Amino acid sequence: MTTILEVTNLCKTYIVNKSQHNVLRNINFTLHEGEFVSVMGPSGSGKSTLLYTVSGMDRLTAGEVLFNRKQLSQLSQNEIAEVRLHEMGFIFQQMYMLGNLSVYDNIILSGYQAIKGKGDNRSRSDINEHADKLMRKLGIIEIAGHDIAEVSGGQLQRACICRALINAPRMLFADEPTGALNSKAAKEVMEELCRINREGTTIMIVTHDVKVAAQTDKVLYMVDGNIQGELKLGKFAEAEGVRERERRLNEWLMGQGW
Ligand SMILES: Nc1ncnc2c1ncn2[C@@H]1O[C@H](COP(=O)(O)OP(=O)(O)OP(=O)(O)O)[C@@H](O)[C@H]1O
Numbered sequence: 481m482t483t484i485l486e487v488t489n490l491c492k493t494y495i496v497n498k499s500q501h502n503v504l505r506n507i508n509f510t511l512h513e514g515e516f517v518s519v520m521g522p523s524g525s526g527k528s529t530l531l532y533t534v535s536g537m538d539r540l541t542a543g544e545v546l547f548n549r550k551q552l553s554q555l556s557q558n559e560i561a562e563v564r565l566h567e568m569g570f571i572f573q574q575m576y577m578l579g580n581l582s583v584y585d586n587i588i589l590s591g592y593q594a595i596k597g598k599g600d601n602r603s604r605s606d607i608n609e610h611a612d613k614l615m616r617k618l619g620i621i622e623i624a625g626h627d628i629a630e631v632s633g634g635q636l637q638r639a640c641i642c643r644a645l646i647n648a649p650r651m652l653f654a655d656e657p658t659g660a661l662n663s664k665a666a667k668e669v670m671e672e673l674c675r676i677n678r679e680g681t682t683i684m685i686v687t688h689d690v691k692v693a694a695q696t697d698k699v700l701y702m703v704d705g706n707i708q709g710e711l712k713l714g715k716f717a718e719a720e721g722v723r724e725r726e727r728r729l730n731e732w733l734m735g736q737g738w
Pocket residue numbers: 494495496501503521522523524525526527528529530
């Protein structure tokens with residue numbers, strides 16, 4: 481199994497009003513290519529901060545993050561931006577779609593950005609074709625020309641997934657990808673993420689939803705800036721049904737103090 485993400489003694493400290501706030505304390509974990517991991521834990525335990533620091537969105541204070549054999553702390557801001565553009569995809573709440581562009585234009589934008597650099601030989605029409613294919617797969621091709629304000633929450637989240645996948649990332653990071661959705665839309669988005677994962681993309685998500693986490697391979701439980709526990713559920717096959725996995729997860733979460 482190929483390691484895609486190796487996190488060693490990761491610490492993140494914020495200074496707030498001259499006092500030190502240790503948000504992540506000595507985090508260690510490894511993800512292999514093709515894994516689908518979820519991060520759970522109480523509010524304020526550091527889940528989003530963990531996602532931001534391991535994905536290079538935020539600088540770490542101490543420790544090491546090795547992503548696809550690259551030590552993030554040794555890269556310049558520009559080099560990190562390149563890794564993020566070409567090798568990572570993001571579904572983060574604060575990465576809003578641009579309101580003055582259509583759904584389609586929002587999706588192709590980072591594709592066009594990626595081909596400006598070296599080493600990406602795709603043409604604009606390759607990007608357009610890929611966007612088209614992704615939007616068809618995710619069932620939103622009919623809203624391609626719509627303004628962002630005109631689409632439902634579920635459609636918008638699926639558009640965010642298309643945008644995150646436009647440069648065929650090795651790994652996808654998602655912060656509460658189903659958090660703002662009704663249960664039908666959440667189910668559909670989760671089906672898409674499972675499918676993308678089956679096709680080979682490694683995924684790490686933060687979620688409060690047991691139904692969502694039960695469909696992932698592995699659950700990390702955070703408390704007070706530490707990973708307190710890890711539950712291996714194994715790959716989810718839809719035929720097996722999610723109920724028994726939810727039961728196992730709920731039981732384990734209770735033991736973690738959830
Ligand atoms: N930029 C920042 N500056 C200072 N403190 C921060 C900053 N970002 C996060 N924190 C603090 O770090 C702690 C962890 O926040 P984080 O958002 O990672 O938690 P979380 O587990 O994702 O919470 P939630 O489930 O509520 O989203 C919180 O106490 C938060 O106030």
